[in-house]
Amino acid sequence: MYALETRGITKRFGSLVANDHITIGVRPGEVLALLGENGAGKTTLMNILYGLSRPDEGEVLVKGRPVQLRSPRQAIDLGIGMVHQHFMLVPAFSVAENVVLGMREKTGAVITKARLHESVREFSHRYHFDLDPSSRVGDLPVGLQQRVEILKSLYRGAQVLILDEPTAVLTPQETGELFKVIRHLQGEGKSVIFISHKLNEVMEISQRVTVLRLGKVQGTVNTAETDPPQLARMMIGRDLVHPARSRAETHGHPVLTIENLTVGQEGKRACANISLEVWGGEILGIAGVDGNGQKELVEAVFGVAAADSGRVILDGHELTGKGPAQAIDAGLALVPEDRQARGLVMDFSIAENLILETHRVAPFRRGMFIDDHRVGKYADAMIADFDIRASGGAGEPVSSLSGGNQQKVVLAREISRDPKALIAMKPTRGLDVGATEYVHRRLLGERARGKAILLVSTELEEVMSLSDRIAVMHRGALTGLVWPDVSQEDLGQLMTGAKTMFTATAPRGVGDS
């Protein structure tokens, strides 16, 4: 008998069928992986299982009994716990307060701190979680915050834990820790639904895999009887092609030079003494857990934010202390982290977004006005070149495009300016496999054309497969500069600052390396 199962769950949003007769089930003490791309319907299904959303058809069964889930409270009472991708924790509260929030039946109306901490500490020990009940959750590293989330669910008596993309925010070490926790819970007879799009993790932790594509179940297989290529085929409906990367020797010269860049004051430095050289024809990847100064570094290099000390030089042009307009003029391009907030003006059309940086100059400007005709022709050319799928053509607002097509608009704008160096900040975040492949191909194309590319990503696979060299950031400092054949373990240690390693200080073929 399944601990939790769905039968024929269907959920429609307008004409879109997000879940089309989904039938899945997780057994007691089992880890079921739910594999699928963005938009495959995983989140919709989980919201239904957690009572956040109601299905149009179908039923949910707990231990074989049909149940109605109208609110998270009911899901909790039925022993369903959820660890959201974006943690549902109050950063200003302590660990203990977060764990007991809303559990008046356990805490009583009046809360005594000492008693509260004692009971949460005891509970935490039962699962071998080393959590200090009095620490403020906002001060904890992400891996521990996740543990607080899990503890919160267990405290509510969860028998089935749903983990939504739990490794997206973790270092390899933290992922290892999480897997230990999952196995321990399994040993206690708990069931886990592990949502992911990462094949290797699914292979490692699950007993069975259910694959979703376009809202439908593609099949459920025993993990032991499958392999990543088969799962990939089920997930995207075709074979996964890894972009070919020519092992070209770097023939260029340092194009983008960052010297001792420091952002923030003593004591709370977002970036400390970062020195990097990005050569023409190479992709320099920056790996690191989110929030370790990558964003501040990029903003300071591009001139969006001021650096406190250090220099930025682009092909002989001093950019130190200049703003983004000068950086653009000098030939620096940026694919920002958040395409909707920073990369695009969502209410503007594709054409308008495409000329955002070049509207001030010929050929798009004629006298005081913008030459709509030229802009239109240019936009049509970009739409064709970058395969931007827009039903309404160049005049369509970018807000109605899919994430992948929005990113193509940003790429088109940045690449078509023929910059000398390109900074790409998490360029595939939230994109499906197809769009991700496209972005990767384009970045490699620019590399082949001799451009210097700085790629910031928290997806290790992405950094390792695309980069010629990898820089690692931890707490605002560089902890490593290594070749892409570095072991995952070394990389993980660099990401946590456990060691430093500088083996790739210049591209291959330069000097004696």
Add this chain to the structure above:
Amino acid sequence: MPAMTESLLTMTAITQLLTSTMRTTAPVLLAAVGGLYSDRSGVLSIGLEGYMLGGAFGGFVGAYYSGNLWIGLLAAMIAGALLALLYAYFAVTLGVSQAVAGTGLVMLAAGGTGFLNRVLFRSSGDFVRITPFQPVAIPGLSQIPVVGQIFFNQNVLVYLAFLLVPVTWFLLYRTALGLEIRSVGEHAKAADTVGLNVTLTRYGCVLVSGALAGLGGAYLSLAHANTFIEMMTAERGYMAFAIIIFGKYNPLGALGASLLFGFADAVQLKLQIAGLPIPYEFLLMLPYVLTLVAMVAAGRTVSPASLGTPYKKQ
């Protein structure tokens, strides 16, 4: 000058000044403590001025027609809560901009009370008065020299205002309900996903803030001026709004900030009576200016993270 300075500094004068401080503090404190509930649940308490006006008028009407001050207080709380209910509908249910809804509410309260006041009381042109709340000496404690006079010989609303501070502190920081209220103000979605009712919590907190600010308003008409005067709250509601921030969203902080305001108000009253050659308008400004300067000097405050953000379930 020397003679006057001296008279301001005698023991009696200081006792009087502090006694008066307690009274000038009470209405602002009632509004600030009330507003705390609203802010802590994530709904901007920008309508406090409106609830106070509603309470001042409702309290006066209730007391005048019933001849009973207690019924006046009840009416004040109901008036404040009704205005708060209207605000909550816009801010919580409809999710409109709270700054706009709150400001609109204050205008509605100002215009509404002014209009009704003229309809009901001002046909004759004279102020209609009531017999106000009188000081109630607490047996024993009020006999303590100086302290007894300052703290234990006040009217019932002063006691209530100061008593609400520890009560609110305990409720917010030592009870499960307080934890829930704060969680709704910090991270509404997190509260929702553990099964708390965000909408209900916010409505409740906004209504409490309306009722308490209504009492603060009633203080002005039933314990201070003995009548209702248009706009008699004189922006004390907005001061309470600022005082909450100055007090770092903590009842004890709000108490300190309210006392500062009340003290400055008491001082300026004293100075007006002393007949300094300064236009009284400047003296009236003193408590406001002082509180705002102190607030700026105190630096940044960390607000509840969801403050001002409506919550929509998906």
